[in-house]
Amino acid sequence: MNLRQLSEKLGLSQTTVSRALNGYPEVKEETRRKVIEAAARYNYHPDTRAQSLATGRAKAIGHVIPHSTKHEMVNVVFADFIAGAGETYAANGYELIMSMVSDEDEAKAYRTLAQKRSVDGVIVHGPTLNDPRIALLQEIGLPFVVHGRSSEVPHEYSWLDVNNTRALERATEFLIDLGHRRIALINGLESMDFALRRRRGYLNALETAGIAADPKLMSSAEMTEPYGYTMAQKMLDGQNPPTAFIASSIVIAMGVRRAIEERGLTLGKDISIICFDDAISYFPNGDGEPIFTATRSSVREAGRRAAEILLDQINDPTRKSRHELWEAELVVGRSTGPAPTTTPAQSPPQAAAGAPAPRT
Amino acid sequence: MNLRQLSEKLGLSQTTVSRALNGYPEVKEETRRKVIEAAARYNYHPDTRAQSLATGRAKAIGHVIPHSTKHEMVNVVFADFIAGAGETYAANGYELIMSMVSDEDEAKAYRTLAQKRSVDGVIVHGPTLNDPRIALLQEIGLPFVVHGRSSEVPHEYSWLDVNNTRALERATEFLIDLGHRRIALINGLESMDFALRRRRGYLNALETAGIAADPKLMSSAEMTEPYGYTMAQKMLDGQNPPTAFIASSIVIAMGVRRAIEERGLTLGKDISIICFDDAISYFPNGDGEPIFTATRSSVREAGRRAAEILLDQINDPTRKSRHELWEAELVVGRSTGPAPTTTPAQSPPQAAAGAPAPRT
DNA sequence: AATCATTTCCAAAGCGCTTTGAATTTTTAC
């Protein structure tokens, strides 16, 4: 059933049927009612391709996912982000087109996508420091929104990010307030902008507290469970081990916990962990009570919102670029506690100012 | 730059340029060379929509992801599967269209997708027992491949599945051979076909060994870490606790381990775990040596292959439906060991026949 | 050199929709 057939069935011209369906005012209400009713009865939906061709709008958003050929990693948070964005698209009649592309082909992929006109805009995932994709997309003239930010990019562009620096400052301060002085950071890949900002937040807080940063307590790599485990193992077994860990993701935190418990140490007593929790749907941080004390920000919600911003921008290209900086929430679980007192320390406050009190 | 402009630039007709680009024989080799070279220089790529409209083929595959409104879960393995499928699509010039849809709208989503003609076929994810989507898609006439299978469906259809029953038989036998008699199964949602089959395998092996199944040692729910933790906790603290757990996913297994270690028990000595490992990229089962003894099958590889089957089917609709049943590999890690001997038992064999010997 | 077969190229139709500009019908104003 296509438009012609439908219009013949109704004894109307294609023009009128099209207008009735698309809500144009110049069609009698009764006619419109009949048309809509018939369309529903015959399950008529306009052919997307024909519609796009005629309107010049693809009604689709692209997500280019680079998959490194070296390590077969997919961006950890990508599934939930996409799920959120997908909800927005569905609600607005847009389709979501995903391109898997090996990372060296990424620039070409954007060019091709634009030239094939299969999308009206794209979401940029996982920005790095001074990410070249931003200049590229601006040159091409393809609307985009960045999930995250890219430091040192000279242009204006729209982004939605969580305040990674502040989140890690708070996490670090929280541990410092609990009396910890040897605090390790198991970070994500520091070619990623978010990881750089997290490290900065961590270093800021240490500096403010007058604690010297120890390179031996900082690491950076792809965020997997075994990575967390291996790093924690190494640090715990080294001399002058940390009393607390900050993990850049909940997956890393699980690995750190494994190393801790394997050593017969008690989490939240001998060693503390605090992590950045992206609130990934199948990795909930506990049912009710959080397993890990964490700075939390829903990546799914970010997906929903980033998609909205992009659609707004597509619908009104004159609009200035928009920025949204979300503060992560600090949730206190059972993975943190006062630093073990080898030398009797001043009684540390139990929670950071403004944070909810721990349940224990 | 569109076809008309390119052909003008070359002083050729659109027909010839189109044919040259699409590899038709009736064009001089030298002409073809010139055309291809010009296309590359001007970064010309045919407009997808126009191309689809003209050919009647969307050159796109749909993945409909139902997201329950109750629990905001995205299929756990979906990201890696999609990544694999996406590679196949990219290699064959297909696009991947994802639809997030609330599960009650799923049937309508398929109808709409077909009517809008935006895809040439779909992959069906997470089939349940007698999944209604299969009959629906057959009625609509939209080509599809199921990732997994649906028991009790009367029709023929293409699928790619891992032998879940056999995998769990082997896992269970492995534990039985190690002397375990109290073996718990922490399964996924048993409305899912794969979970049913896994339970069947588990029960088969118990029955063969003459061990009575204990409902208290079997559970079924959405596969999350806290679920594994909670169930293991309950079972370990109950009377007559299990000496071994079978987890239906590595995420569950992590929760089980947490409960075990929290109780000061040693994994692989006091309690064993074996899990089904989908080889998810950011959840590698250890670097080198596996953390968990597991039955393993790469879901990413499954994605690649399922996509191939679907594309074959689209390219040749007369082709009969295809089935591929993959055997999971049994990898032995450190999470399993002989059952603790409360009553001195006969020395159990260390590994199942045919399985690689454990490293320890 | 004329004829036929082959190779190479092209004009135009068509895919299913939107949208422009015009035609038709209905309503309003006098």
Added chain:
DNA sequence: GTAAAAATTCAAAGCGCTTTGGAAATGATT
């Protein structure tokens, strides 16, 4: 009752591509 205005409807063009049917150019055969 008629002219002007407003409300409806429509025919046709166009979006950028593929493909059919045919024309032009080239090569082979006599």
